[in-house]
Amino acid sequence: MSNIAILTGGDSEERVISLKSGQVVYDHLDKDRYRCFLIDVQKADWRDLTSGVQVDKNDFSLTLNGEKIHFDCAFAALHGSPLEDGKMQGYLEMLDIPYTCCNGYVSALTMNKHNTKMQIAQYGNRIPMARSVLLHRGVKVEQELLESLGMPLFVKPNTHGSSFGVTKVKTMDALLPAIEEAFRFDEEVVVESYLPGREFSNGALRVADEVVVLPVTEIIPDDEFFTYAAKYEGRSKEVTPAEISPALSQQCQANSLFLYSALQCRGVVRFDYILVGDTFHFLEANTIPGISPASIVPQQAVAYGWELGAFFAMLIEEAL
Numbered sequence: 001m002s003n004i005a006i007l008t009g010g011d012s013e014e015r016v017i018s019l020k021s022g023q024v025v026y027d028h029l030d031k032d033r034y035r036c037f038l039i040d041v042q043k044a045d046w047r048d049l050t051s052g053v054q055v056d057k058n059d060f061s062l063t064l065n066g067e068k069i070h071f072d073c074a075f076a077a078l079h080g081s082p083l084e085d086g087k088m089q090g091y092l093e094m095l096d097i098p099y100t101c102c103n104g105y106v107s108a109l110t111m112n113k114h115n116t117k118m119q120i121a122q123y124g125n126r127i128p129m130a131r132s133v134l135l136h137r138g139v140k141v142e143q144e145l146l147e148s149l150g151m152p153l154f155v156k157p158n159t160h161g162s163s164f165g166v167t168k169v170k171t172m173d174a175l176l177p178a179i180e181e182a183f184r185f186d187e188e189v190v191v192e193s194y195l196p197g198r199e200f201s202n203g204a205l206r207v208a209d210e211v212v213v214l215p216v217t218e219i220i221p222d223d224e225f226f227t228y229a230a231k232y233e234g235r236s237k238e239v240t241p242a243e244i245s246p247a248l249s250q251q252c253q254a255n256s257l258f259l260y261s262a263l264q265c266r267g268v269v270r271f272d273y274i275l276v277g278d279t280f281h282f283l284e285a286n287t288i289p290g291i292s293p294a295s296i297v298p299q300q301a302v303a304y305g306w307e308l309g310a311f312f313a314m315l316i317e318e319a320l
Contacts, residue, residue: 001035004316005060005071007088007099008049009040012080013164013185021291022049022077024298028309034316037062037069041078041088060095073316076101076267076288084288085111085159098319101267102287110263110285111159113190120282123262127255128281130274132192134158137183146175152194155179157186168194197276200242202252203289203297204260205268207314211260213253214300218242240299244275252280259285267315270297 008022009015019040026036038049046055048062055062062069074092076099082088086107092099101107110116114134120127133145146153155178157165165185167178175191182189199221203214221236242249256271263269263285270289273280289297293308301311 001033002072002316002320003069004029004034004036004073004075005039006036006075007039007041007078007083009042010078010080011041011043011082014080017290018078018080021079021295024292024308025075025077025312028307029312029316030309033313035069037071039074041082057091060092060097071097073097073319074099075312075316077291079288079290083107099267100315100319102265102269106264106266107287110265110269110287113156113158113284114188116263116285117282119263120259127259128276128279130154130193130195130281130283132190135179135189135191137187137189141176141179146191147172149191149193154190154192154194155182156190156192157182158188158190159186195274195276195281197274197281200252200273200275200280201270201296202256202273203268203270203300204256204265205315206260206266206318208318211257212304213256213260214297215241215303216244216249216252217296217300218244219296238296238299240296240303248275248278248280251278255280255282267319268297 006022006025008018010018022038026038029036039055040047040049046057047053051064053062053064060071074097076083084107086104089099089104089107109119117129117132120129131149133149135141151170153169153175155167155169165182167181169175169178179189199219201217201219205212217238217240219236219238252273259271260269265287268289270286272283274283289295291298298308301308
């Protein structure tokens with residue numbers, strides 16, 4: 001039986017989502033096959049959520065009732081820092097502990113929306129994207145450059161997830177307040193041109209040396225875009241598989257397969273798109289996507305024919 005540390009919690013605003021994701025993994029993994037522990041990571045304080053016992057970070061172990069427990073694998077259920085941004089992976093690698101997500105470099109890259117787009121831009125028009133401008137805290141904003149992007153605009157923290165600090169801007173008067181709001185969450189802000197179209201998402205993972213691309217999901221938010229409330233409070237409708245033509249589904253999945261390989265991903269990664277006309281435009285990559293039963297990737301895994309427990313076990317076995 002393998003000892004599995006389900007990494008959850010974290011230090012960011014996404015903590016509450018991570019705790020829910022971790023619990024879902026814990027509830028669905030086969031207890032006859034895996035001995036699971038929910039490990040709450042808060043800065044330097046790492047604890048088993050059930051017992052409250054601290055993790056020994058010298059060897060990533062727990063001592064419970066006199067038994068020293070070493071972990072065979074770390075399951076990535078922690079959104080945001082310090083896992084989705086790649087900080088923790090180096091620690092795990094130094095201790096030779098497998099984990100179920102992308103390595104530190106890829107995680108740090110994909111957490112940075114601007115740098116991800118720059119990495120993909122080298123492939124030319126292979127993966128279309130919205131035009132964007134990167135802003136730095138304390139550096140003067142070039143008004144003309146932003147105006148050249150047109151209206152509406154999306155303003156986003158550069159290295160933050162779950163739609164925290166994201167604003168859709170329709171007038172120049174609203175732009176500066178939106179930028180200030182995004183700077184509450186990050187030192188860098190992305191201002192991106194608006195793409196008029198439908199929103200889609202698609203997950204991919206590696207299973208036995210083959211990249212499996214899951215069914216495509218269309219996201220139909222109640223609000224104007226996929227806000228925090230739309231993602232986590234039921235204010236959206238998700239259709240899986242998406243009700244689009246086979247050709248469009250294949251285009252989206254081909255993009256996801258290309259991006260998964262080009263970015264050298266591991267584990268399950270979700271790619272988000274806007275469909276403009278009959279062309280998918282890439283938005284961002286999520287290397288630790290939400291994994292509650294209502295989340296997009298679990299919906300896609302079930303539509304593919306996997307039960308959640310089997311899906312999570314595949315990620316562990318691939319890491320091992």
